[in-house]
Amino acid sequence: MTTGLPLIVTRPEPGNAATVEQAKKLGLDAHAMPLFAARPIEWRAPAAENFNALLLTSAFAAKLAGADLAKLSSLPVYAVGAATARAAEGAGLTVAMTGAADARRLLDDMASRNIRTILWLCGRDRSEFDARDASITPLPCYKVEPAQPPAEWSALIAAPAILLAHSARAARRISDLVGDERGHLALVAISSSVAAAAGEGWRDLAIAGQPNDAAMLAEAGALWHKDAK
Known part of the structure; x- marks a missing residue:
């Protein structure tokens, strides 16, 4: 399956690595592209x-x-x-x-x-x-x-790809970074509210059946198969 569309995982670490690992087990060409970083604050x-x-x-x-x-x-x-x-x-x-x-x-x-x-x-x-x-x-x-997009980000989104949005905030950031030229990109949202935050104009916009990685990756796999036909 790794010859299909690249899968761009945008969530912060350490969750990003876990999602990438699961995606690769499914044969998806997953790329770690965290757009946020989580840090402790005083409490x-x-x-x-x-x-x-x-x-x-x-x-x-x-x-x-x-x-x-x-x-x-x-x-x-x-x-x-x-x-x-x-x-x-x-x-x-x-x-x-x-x-x-x-x-x-x-x-x-x-x-x-x-x-x-x-x-x-x-x-x-x-x-x-x-x-x-x-x-x-x-x-x-x-x-x-927000974190600076990794160096490979621009090249990945310039060609057809599938992106994962784990939150409404992530969906809005992805949308802002991609801009209006998104007709070649597919996005998988963890929920309907996250999909709404992503806006319109995507080649495909899929919503996970359950708010978890397994459901999101299932949708990503379905989009990969759709593209492979």
């Missing part, structure tokens, strides 16, 4: 006894939180996605539930368990969502900032 852990649970929506929170994360180890973790759950366990936390969809669905599950006071360890730039009856305290512990 202080509050008293764990003031909360019922710790919400993690990104693996970056567990990977970049640093030493203060240990002060929250008594809280059960509710994680969005298997990668986030693995990162939490690797940091010494106890995962009570892993949500397969998104934060909204996971919060519904938490409400059914009567979890009302939640500490959300998150990024500096984040999407807000309706907490409904719960009290959610967001606490940023990392930031994700």
Whole structure:
């Protein structure tokens, strides 16, 4: 399959390497082109006894939180996605539930368990969502900032290729960098909202059936086969 369209993976590390590895196992010609870099920021852990649970929506929170994360180890973790759950366990936390969809669905599950006071360890730039009856305290512990595109970026997007957008912010950045000349490019978005952020004019715009790497790579494979015909 590696003779087909190149696959451009734009998410920050360390997730980029993991996606590239999985793509190559599927025979895709994957290229690591991170357009963002995640970095820790200063924060202080509050008293764990003031909360019922710790919400993690990104693996970056567990990977970049640093030493203060240990002060929250008594809280059960509710994680969005298997990668986030693995990162939490690797940091010494106890995962009570892993949500397969998104934060909204996971919060519904938490409400059914009567979890009302939640500490959300998150990024500096984040999407807000309706907490409904719960009290959610967001606490940023990392930031994700734009990075200079790698040297191979311009050559890759000049020819037909498939790009992956893991967030609305990434979709907007990809769109800005590519510009209006995008009719030869295909894009796979992790969700419908991310697809909307990417705008129009793509040769193909596919949306993953589930918000995870496996579903995104399945769509990328389908686009590769479509091009190979």
